[in-house]
Amino acid sequence: xxxxxxxxxxxxxxxxxGLSLINIGGLSVSxxxxxxxxxxxxxxxxxxxxxxxxxxxxxxxxxxxxxGSTVFPRTLPGIAQLLDEQFPEVTHSVRIKPEEYRIQIxxxxxxxxxxxxxxxxxxxxxxFPVLAGNLSHTLSDPSSVALxxxxxxxxxGHTDVIDKTIEVEQYYLDTLQKRLNSRFVALRIGALLKDxxxxxxxQFSALQGYASYDPNYSRTFSNDILLYFQTLH
Numbered sequence: 001x002x003x004x005x006x007x008x009x010x011x012x013x014x015x016x017x018g019l020s021l022i023n024i025g026g027l028s029v030s031x032x033x034x035x036x037x038x039x040x041x042x043x044x045x046x047x048x049x050x051x052x053x054x055x056x057x058x059x060x061x062x063x064x065x066x067x068g069s070t071v072f073p074r075t076l077p078g079i080a081q082l083l084d085e086q087f088p089e090v091t092h093s094v095r096i097k098p099e100e101y102r103i104q105i106x107x108x109x110x111x112x113x114x115x116x117x118x119x120x121x122x123x124x125x126x127x128f129p130v131l132a133g134n135l136s137h138t139l140s141d142p143s144s145v146a147l148x149x150x151x152x153x154x155x156x157g158h159t160d161v162i163d164k165t166i167e168v169e170q171y172y173l174d175t176l177q178k179r180l181n182s183r184f185v186a187l188r189i190g191a192l193l194k195d196x197x198x199x200x201x202x203q204f205s206a207l208q209g210y211a212s213y214d215p216n217y218s219r220t221f222s223n224d225i226l227l228y229f230q231t232l233h
Contacts, residue, residue, distance in 0.1 A: 096118045097210070097224065104166070114205045139207060169182050
């Protein structure tokens with residue numbers, strides 16, 4: 001029976017070639033559009049689904065304007081301490097500030113590397129696999145830095161980098177000249193992470209402790225911190 005249907009369909013296609021071409025072409029375009037749209041939606045819906053307890057992780061945003069219609073996805077760094085002290089249901093909170101720093105190794109300079117300055121609790125909320133070293137200890141030490149697999153390969157040509165030293169650009173507020181300046185600081189590589197997947201909004205090449213900031217510089221932050229917290233339920 002199926003063979004008969006196929007035979008009839010083939011005869012109709014041969015008799016009405018122009019109309020058949022239009023119908024088949026339209027069907028092919030529709031199927032292709034559906035596949036592309038489905039793939040895009042599935043990718044968008046998969047963002048950050050791999051983090052444990054992700055359904056109980058929240059980001060603090062700031063509302064501006066008389067009617068609160070303007071939303072800014074950042075806030076003040078001091079809000080993290082208030083969350084920990086005044087809301088017992090909050091189990092973890094973490095501050096994140098994206099930066100673009102230069103890295104120097106001997107006479108080579110690598111520009112615009114994506115750093116996230118963050119707290120040791122980063123590992124308690126987000127799951128980015130650690131390949132070597134200790135991430136929590138690294139983020140607790142202002143003289144240490146964590147690199148991704150890709151950045152380590154870019155800088156050294158290999159990933160056996162734990163305890164090696166690199167020089168990283170750091171901002172500081174020059175109180176005498178009253179202006180922002182930068183300098184290179186030697187940092188020990190304390191952890192190596194797997195590269196972040198494409199379906200996460202936190203893209204980075206390196207992680208460094210929030211406490212590494214120059215205190216005078218960090219006091220200038222105003223509504224410029226990504227702040228996340230996690231609850232039990």
